[in-house]
Amino acid sequence: MPPLKQMQKQLTDFITGLSRKQQMLLVGAVVLTIAVLALFAHLISTPDYVPLMTGMEPADAQALGTKLAAKNIAYQISPDGKGVNVPSDKVDSSRMEVASDGMPRSGRLGFELFDKLNWGQTEFDEKVNYQRALEGELERSIQTLRDVDSVRVHLVMSTESVFLDRERAAKASVILKLHSGRLSEETQLGIARLVSGAVDKL
Numbered sequence: 333m334p335p336l337k338q339m340q341k342q343l344t345d346f347i348t349g350l351s352r353k354q355q356m357l358l359v360g361a362v363v364l365t366i367a368v369l370a371l372f373a374h375l376i377s378t379p380d381y382v383p384l385m386t387g388m389e390p391a392d393a394q395a396l397g398t399k400l401a402a403k404n405i406a407y408q409i410s411p412d413g414k415g416v417n418v419p420s421d422k423v424d425s426s427r428m429e430v431a432s433d434g435m436p437r438s439g440r441l442g443f444e445l446f447d448k449l450n451w452g453q454t455e456f457d458e459k460v461n462y463q464r465a466l467e468g469e470l471e472r473s474i475q476t477l478r479d480v481d482s483v484r485v486h487l488v489m490s491t492e493s494v495f496l497d498r499e500r501a502a503k504a505s506v507i508l509k510l511h512s513g514r515l516s517e518e519t520q521l522g523i524a525r526l527v528s529g530a531v532d533k534l
Contacts, residue, residue, distance in 0.1 A: 379419035381408050384426050386415040396430065403429055424473045431529065432522035463487055470527055474506065477519065482509040490533040502534040 347355065385396060390413040397416055400407045405426055408417045418426045470485045483506065490502040504527050508515070515523075528534045 379406065379421070381417040382420045382423055383410075384416045384418045384423060385430070386410070388414050388416070390414060399433060400426060400429070405429065424476045427473045427526060428476055428522060431526035432518060459489070463489055466530060470506075470530060473526060474508075474523055477515075477523075479510050479513065479515055479519075480508055481511050483507065485527065487531060489531070502531050504528075504531060504534055 347358070350358065384407070385393075388396070393409055393414060393416050397407050397409055400416070400418065405422055406419055407426075409415070410417060467485045467487055471483050474480060474483045474485070486505045486507075488500070488503040491500040506523060506527060
């Protein structure tokens, strides 16, 4: 008898030798195993979504989702309807798309700040780290442009004071090194909108 048919006969004999209850338990275990494997495969294939914009009006969130879909960018509306999430590997390019088309009337660009909390930080340390994180996020987004070889973003955050002459508006400078040629006016406007939309009072 060929080895394959012999194995099949042994398996058949094993199953028929089980009681009705044992057969049902075996079928249940097989179904459960298949379900777990299918779930695991689904989780692996599902992209990790992160916030693109938050704090939006629901209508603006839906409109932004429509724009992203038109550009073949997957998205999810947040459960509260006021934010839009995109795959983590698409967040930078999505920001540039949003900025190029014009920022929505409401909301702000979302970004991941700090993975670890440092309870020993002072308020000044937190402000400095926030500024550095924001500069890094903007640089990473602008770096996705095809014509950009390298980029540096420098921010001066706004300050508030009870004395009007001591208040300071936010400022930003973006230094680009291009591969060749010049950026189009549309791309320049997109970069300006991206930076101004991410920095409060800029």
